[in-house]
Amino acid sequence: MPRGRLRPVDLAREHGLSTQAVRNYEEAGILPAAARTEHGYRTYTGRHAQALRAFLALVPAHGHATATAIMRAANEGATEEALRLIDESHAQLLEDRRTLQAVEQALRSLVPSREPEPAGGVTFIGPLARKLGIRPATLRKWEQAGLVVPRRDPATGYRVYSASDVRDAQLAHQLRRGGYLLEQIAPLIRQVRTAGGLAPLESALRDWQARLSARGRAMLRGAAALEAYLDGQA
Known part of the structure; x- marks a missing residue:
């Protein structure tokens, strides 16, 4: 992870973002507040790069709004709140899996x-x-x-x-x-x-299962990225 000063464009380039998006993420509390040069330019560090990676990994797992809330909590030192938000997403995924299972069982019974x-x-x-x-x-x-x-x-x-x-x-x-x-x-x-x-729903159920699996895998990636970020704050 780079340790020197980074420009907004350096963070943006890694993920194919615009520099304005990076600035917006900072203003939203997704990234820690950046230092400023004597001329008022933002300067970032490896910690900001790590925060951005964590956020972008969390979005596919939890959605933009929840990922934003998780990163805000993490940056404010409210780790328990960040973990609570993650737990809620896991609980929702489990409920979605149970719903799918119930639907599949109901269809098989018909x-x-x-x-x-x-x-x-x-x-x-x-x-x-x-x-x-x-x-x-x-x-x-x-x-x-x-x-x-x-x-x-x-x-x-x-x-x-x-x-x-x-x-x-x-x-x-x-x-x-x-x-x-x-x-x-x-x-x-x-x-x-x-x-x-019922027959046309078989494809929809397979797609539903694939989306749940993809979200579960995304949660693993998001958790790993957030843990790396939180570990760097310790």
Whole structure:
């Protein structure tokens, strides 16, 4: 790590940044305050270069806002606050992994029914509720939340559930059993409808898993860079 005085352009060049970006990072508290020459020019040191490396490693792991808060805390000597922010990101990643696992389990459980469908390929609220082991009132609540959108029979006004409605109800049921709230389930149900079924979601789930893995690896890199920076402050 260089020990002499560094110009903004020296820090910027290493990461393909503009010198204004480096100055902005200092003003935001991401970098320690720079010394000034007698003519008012900023001068940086290896510590600033190390802080910039740590910040840029933290961004893919925690996002720009949280990475900024972590570096501000570190530069203010509030190491415990920086660690708390990192812990929160790890907890969120774990929750995201659990959500993905619950979704995958729910989708795997949606095996095609061997029972013949009623005439016209539809079922009614009572039979569907019995099939799922829930009350009809629960299906009505899910309808209000947008999880299931049955049509109404024009002659009787009764709710009629198509095969896709039954699928949505089964998926909602599995996720509710996993402890997920209606507002957490609704976006997934909408994605299933938009995709036209479950099969197109396999690619989305793989992409979701890849993003979680990439973020986990980024957290490791960010932690290593921040530890190097904090160790240099000791």
